[in-house]
Amino acid sequence: MIGLVLVSHSRLIADGLCQLADQMAGGGVKIAPAGGLTDDPYTLGTDAALILEAIESVWSEDGVLLLVDMGSAVMSAEMALEFLPDEQRNRCLISNAPLVEGAIVAALHAGMGNRLHDVNAAAEDALNARKVERVPENVKDKTCG
Amino acid sequence: MDRANTGVSPTPTEGNEHSATVTVKDPQGLHLRTSKDVVRVASQYQAEITAQNLSRSSIQVDVKSILQLMQLQARQGHVLLLQAAGPDAADALNALCVLF
Structure with a gap:
């Protein structure tokens, strides 16, 4: 079963999302938050050392999927991966999925025993999932005449 | 009361296709x-299973x-209209109907 690491600039977001993801996984999936900075947890930022620690805490031979918020979260995650030996790094993947939706979907699918790339594919579907149906402004204008 | 919600056998439509409505x-x-x-439950079955919200005319x-x-x-x-197609379609719908 794969492990999950949730990377956010905010410690509160990462920790809260971890709680949500745990409920979706139904136990059995190792999920670790990596939010804020090591030295000052409630300062916004991301920290490669903290992410590395999180990866190691959920490590599985099946792989680890990293979900990140944006910007330096990606760079810090990449730096964390650089610290890992090749054989471990090759089993880690940084997802393109949006953080919250991706974590929910990934936790559910990881809990069902899906493989790393399948879990990531399901999470990345969130990139195209609409929340509300809305007629685009340019179309609305035309239909209203 | 919606019969399908109680786990009554879903209606066969055609071959391995079954459907049920749940409230x-x-x-x-x-x-x-x-x-x-x-x-989680649906993923245990091979059948392709879809749902449509009839109250919203959803996709x-x-x-x-x-x-x-x-x-x-x-x-x-x-x-909701549940439709399943596959060898275990009827079992899948029976298992799903009670969840809603």
């Missing part, structure tokens, strides 16, 4: 935690996808 009973509607259970969604289930925007009292 959402939960006051909070079809929320994240229930949807998680629906995906058909894949019930093995939690993202798509959320798009049903189903509230308490909404009627």
